[in-house]
Amino acid sequence: SRSSAVAVDLRTSRAREVALPGSVADIALRPGGDGLFATTYGDGRRDSRRLLAIDWSGGVRTLATGVGTTVLPAEDGTLLVTGPVTARGRSLRVLDGDGGEVVREVATPLSCVPSRWWEPGVVAARCWGSRQRLELWLIPLDGSSPTQLSTYHGRRSADLGDLDARELGGQTYLEASRSCGYTFLARQEVDGSATTIDVPGAGGSVRLVDSTDTALVIQHAV
Secondary structure (H helix, E strand, O other), rough: OEEEEEEOOOOOOOOOEOOOOOOOEEEEEEHHHEOOOOOEEEOOOOOOEEEEEOOOOOOOEEEEEOOOOEEEEOOOOEEEEEEOOOOOOOOOEEEEEEOEEEEEEEOOOOEEEEEEEEEEEEEEEEEOOOOOOOOEEEEEEOOOOOOEEEOOOOOOOOOEEEEEEEEEOOOOEEEEEEEOOOOEEEEEOOOOOEEEEOOOOOOHHHHHHHOOOOOOOEEOOO
16 A cells, blocks of 8 residues: 555644655655655665655655755755765755755764754754764754764663754753664753653653743653
8 A cells, every 4th residue: 555645734624635656765744835845765876865846736746866865844945954865974965945956065973864953054963873873963054063962871871862852941851762662751961871751641652842941842652
């Protein structure tokens, strides 16, 4: 069976659905909600992975080839950020949101994929550290020096790698991973260690969604 994408307007409950090509690996909602961006699986060749624009009518057009595994649109849709074209690549590619042309390549300290916007012009990226554990880095798209947001927490740590982070009250909170895809909430300490934060009533994985001025917004099973 083929996969499909569904977008739901939370104000009206109106849903739109479109079938996805079988080669699609990752999708992102286009700004304004008028369709999707998608990246495809490659075949190992450097330029084999494609960036697609998909309309809710089912129309598909290729914007670019030779892109990373994920695509992160800017809020206004003028730019798209993708990761390296090979597993060992150390750069993010910034593309024009309309034509898909490469605007610039931004060097990264490790092999990284864009995760979300941290602030305008700065991408939070998931990067593979020397111990093959995920670290979070802040990558400015203007080429300024990147900043390490999370670190390796030690061989005995329950935190095997970090998927997201939020800063609150001068401290960094992490969506941390354990084995088998389980995620939990942790606080990164000054010495780089990670302290598990118990979430009352949570069953299974805990995910970071957002933060306000005074609180973290989380999602969990019950």
